[in-house]
Amino acid sequence: MSQIVDIDGSLLEGGGQILRIALSLSCLKRIPVRIFNIRAGRSKPGLMAQHLKGVELVRDLSNAKVVGAHLGSTEISFYPGKINGGSFNAFIRTAGSISLLLQVALPCAIFAKSDTMLRLGGGTNAEMAPQVDYMTEVFRPILEKFGATFEFDLIRRGYFPKGNGEVVVNVKPITQLKSIQLTDPGNITSITGWSFVAGTLPHFLSNKMAESAQKYLSKTCRNINIESYKEDHKVAPDNCSGIILVAHTNTDCILGSDALGKRSETSEETGERAAESLLKSIENKACVDDHSQDQIIVYMALASGPSSVRVGEITLHTKTAIFVAETLAKVKFNIESLQDGANIIHCTGS
Structure with missing residues (x-):
């Protein structure tokens, strides 16, 4: 060893x-x-x-x-x-x-x-x-x-x-692991989502989150389907509310966002917060969102051959993941900065 x-x-x-x-x-x-x-x-x-x-x-x-x-x-x-x-x-x-x-x-x-x-x-x-x-x-x-x-x-x-x-x-x-090439963000073809409440929270709050998110994203995509529901009490006995959004592109890219309800904000604000996060990834013409950006670093480092992934701004979590991967996996990452403000992360895996 x-x-x-x-x-x-x-x-x-x-x-x-x-x-x-x-x-x-x-x-x-x-x-x-x-x-x-x-x-x-x-x-x-x-x-x-x-x-x-x-x-x-x-x-x-x-x-x-x-x-x-x-x-x-x-x-x-x-x-x-x-x-x-x-x-x-x-x-x-x-x-x-x-x-x-x-x-x-x-x-x-x-x-x-x-x-x-x-x-x-x-x-x-x-x-x-x-x-x-x-x-x-x-x-x-x-x-x-x-x-x-x-x-x-x-x-x-x-x-x-x-x-x-x-x-x-x-x-x-x-x-x-196979190497991947995700550099063409394409165009958004659909947005799906799940808006939920659990415990004693009323069902209509999930509707408000979904409606708010859909309204915020409607100018970006017409094909939006956000399901609103109340969790089964046997599966989710405690109180919570939240929303998960997923955008698909015609180049097979997947972008996501989520938000949990807070006492300090309305359900409409929760839905808008999740939509705003997703819209940021879309406007950055990223092929993966910020949540997945740092998670894929390990897999790029371990894959066979060169991988390239287009992202928005390089997050601090991603910089951290690259630092550790380069230290332990003995690989080298390169960041290509594009004129539109996006970046492409390159790595030849080990």
Whole structure:
């Protein structure tokens, strides 16, 4: 095994993302890592419940040895073993994001020796993270362009502050990821979406979110279909509201956005906020939105051959992902700045 590599967790984004990407690539490249200054710039530095559970999950996936993995820890050393596949459980005892658990585990499961089943618990629809619906409706189709995918079963919704959501993810391993070329944004052909309320919130609030989003986007696309519904109480007993939007282009690009309802804003404002985020990606003529922009970096680094993806502004999360990928995967990313303000991310994978 290679000599341990030090990674300063306070650099760039300075949050949980450095930890997640470093752990994934450590497992896949069989490179031990020491990650220090974990979440140093946050109001509560160190590992919180969802970060610790992510460490434990990839530890189990890769038969790794970990030193320093406990709540509040600002430094861990991670020594990966072989990724064999199998069944694994990871339940965050808070509303911490299930999507972020999936982000750290999925690259490992894709290259496991055998099929992998992940039973994940926590928040299905959480702030500061993609909603699980975004992961299935937007990110999964993008992942399939690389030649990988996953099956997803929603058992129970989990919202802030209780969490208690549960999903089951099944992954069949592959031997190699394909490189991708996504440089032509094309034209928007349709926009679909799902506007929901849960718990004791009245159904009409979901209608208001959907109508607001549709009105905001109507000048961009005529073919808009946003479903409004109230979650089944058995699946989603607690209160929450939100909306997920997905835009498709005639060049097979997929852009998404989402928003959760807040007490400080009306349902109409929530719908408009999600629509505004989607419209920004459309106006930037991006082939992937900001949420997927940083997530695909790991897959570009691991793919066979050169990949190129057109995006809008390079986000801080993407810069962070590139930094870690170049450090551990020994690849080089190049950013091509275009005259219209967009950028193309280039990488020849390992």
